Amino acid sequence: EIVLTQSPATLSLSPGERATLSCRASQSVPSNYLAWYQQKPGQAPRLLIYVASIRATAIPDRFSGSGSGTDFTLTISRLEPEDFAVYYCQQYGDSPWTFGLGTKVEIK
């Protein structure tokens, strides 16, 4: 199965700063079927990005995804207070679908 490694585990930033989150796959993700999710405590994951770079419906344009093959990045251009959460990458190009362990973006 494809193992996804997210880094860093925790990112401490201030509102207004830029956040760069990494997701590295153990093998190439077919068709770049890589998604990014945001999760807040007590809530379900919220889809942000799919196929590596396509923003989901109603997702603000400060969120952007890039990358291909085995290296993917989620960028939040300017952090808003509501963006402090845990972010997961997920690949759905190969079975079994797998998730990374997450990056927590916390207020510095």
Add this chain to the structure above:
Amino acid sequence: QVHLQESGPGLVKPSETLSLTCSVSGDSVTSHHWSWFRQSPVKGLEWIGYVHYTENTDYNPSLGSRVTISLDTSNNQFSLSLTSVTAADTAVYYCETRGHWSQGTLVTVSA
């Protein structure tokens, strides 16, 4: 707007079968994939499997032959069955389609 809502017992005894149903509104189970996920502090987010509208299925091999996901087109629902549960199956269970997730339901396995 697609809305998914799980239903089923919140407590299941070890060795018994966990059964959950996901009711769908705003879409039809006669199209797309319909998935189940779970999340626990130990294992994180885990894909359980999906059923396609053609009734083809794909399951996480980590669950072996314990899992079945099926469609109920007459009620616009889909279901999860997980047999021979242990404490390791305690988790929040979610149903999902095309990025739309249910709110999640905690299922605890305990005598």
